[in-house]
Every structure is written in structure tokens, then in C-alpha cells.
Amino acid sequence: MNRRHFLNRSALALLATPLIGCSDDNKFRFKQGQIIGCFGDSITAVENGYVALLQSKIDSAHPTMDLKFMNYGLSSETVTGLTEKDHPGPRPYLFERLDGILDKTPIDVAFFCYGINGGIYGKPSEKLFKSFKIGVYTFLEKMRQRKIPAVLLTPPPLALKAAPVETSRDTDFGYKNPYPKYEEEVLQEFERIILQMEHPYAKLEIDIHTPLLENQATCYDTDPIHPNQKGHELIADTIFRNLAF
Numbered sequence: 001m002n003r004r005h006f007l008n009r010s011a012l013a014l015l016a017t018p019l020i021g022c023s024d025d026n027k028f029r030f031k032q033g034q035i036i037g038c039f040g041d042s043i044t045a046v047e048n049g050y051v052a053l054l055q056s057k058i059d060s061a062h063p064t065m066d067l068k069f070m071n072y073g074l075s076s077e078t079v080t081g082l083t084e085k086d087h088p089g090p091r092p093y094l095f096e097r098l099d100g101i102l103d104k105t106p107i108d109v110a111f112f113c114y115g116i117n118g119g120i121y122g123k124p125s126e127k128l129f130k131s132f133k134i135g136v137y138t139f140l141e142k143m144r145q146r147k148i149p150a151v152l153l154t155p156p157p158l159a160l161k162a163a164p165v166e167t168s169r170d171t172d173f174g175y176k177n178p179y180p181k182y183e184e185e186v187l188q189e190f191e192r193i194i195l196q197m198e199h200p201y202a203k204l205e206i207d208i209h210t211p212l213l214e215n216q217a218t219c220y221d222t223d224p225i226h227p228n229q230k231g232h233e234l235i236a237d238t239i240f241r242n243l244a245f
Helices: 003-015 050-061 098-104 126-146 182-195 209-214 229-241
Strands: 035-040 068-071 109-113 150-153 202-206
Touching (some): 050 068, 050 229, 109 126, 150 229
């Protein structure tokens, strides 16, 4: 049995057990000197994107907190372990590198931002949604094992109104040819999964999907997947408003 199938089978057992969050606070409160690991795909991986902007905002507003944000974003990565046919090679899978990162650099808080690649730009299905839930639960269980509280971000939208791309009714959908209703039928369900997540190590869920979608005209240019600099500023601002110091 390969590692990916083992993780999925283990997480399926967890999905059958209700896990209740242990905090009703509206904001997540940092402690001085914490190291925050930010995990995500190419949207997180951007060198001067929302992770760097959030670091700058907190350093300016709360310099004595001495927080350090570590960017562990990786382009094309998913937590579902899926890859579309026209993708150049298998998509990276977070759980093939996560333990190595945590063994090498202990962190105090984890940020999670996955989903836009998770449905591989295709049609919705219960199997697909379960795969995403398993990915989120597996991440949270990894955090539970190491006693690391997690902040979950909803996936960004696919901004096709601001940056239209040619789509077809072909069954072989992918990032170059997304299912026309991928935003409404897949990503918005992923958003609901994140916002309704109940787990003792999911300390806060932050919706970045809705503000990006509502402001897509200014937050996207010619690419419907990756927000522009204004989009990253909006993500950082949205996160910052949900934090306490």
C-alpha cells in the first residue's frame, strides 16, 4: 500500500468521528516570538505575496511580537493527491513533504491555504469533495500530533469574469481548460468545507475567497488563478483583521 492510500484510509476513519473545535474566539491570538509556517500552493509561494505582506503588516503594527512567518508554499501542490491529464507531470502532494519540513524546522502555528488546484479544474463529485475533506483532516491530524494550532484559509476563487479563458465541454478539464462552473460548483463547496470545519486544532477559519471574488476586477489581471499584487494585499488585510495580539 503506498503512502497516499494509507493516509486516505486513515483519514476516512476520522471523518466518521465528529471532532469539535475547542475555541469560540472570533480571532486567533498569537504569542510573542512564535514561528508561523504557511503551507499552500503557488498562491502562497509568491515571493512578495500575502505571506510577506502579512509579515510586514505585523512587524509595523506590533514590532515587539517578534513573529516569524515561514513560506512553505509550493507551486501546483494539492492535498487531494490528484492530477489532471494535461498537467506536466504529477502534481506535488503536501503529505509527501510535510513531515520532513516539521522535523527540520519546528513551528508554533500553521497556516493552510489549499483548494484551487485540489479539484484539478474539473467537474464536482462526492468523491472529489471527500478527497478534499480527507486532505484537510489529514493536515489537522498532523498538527494535532505535534500540538500545532492551525489557521485555515479558504481557497481563492477562479476569477473567470475578470480574466476569461477559453473553456470547452471536453471531459478532460485542467488548469488550461477549466470546467466552466468550477468556481460555483467546486471551489465554493471547498470554501464551505473549510468554513464548517470542526477539529480541535482548527483554531480559526478565514474566508479569503469571498472578498477576492467580490473584488476580482481589481485583484486579477490576465490570470484567473493567481491574484495580482492588489489581490495579495487584500488577502493579507483580511487575515490581519482576524488576528489578535
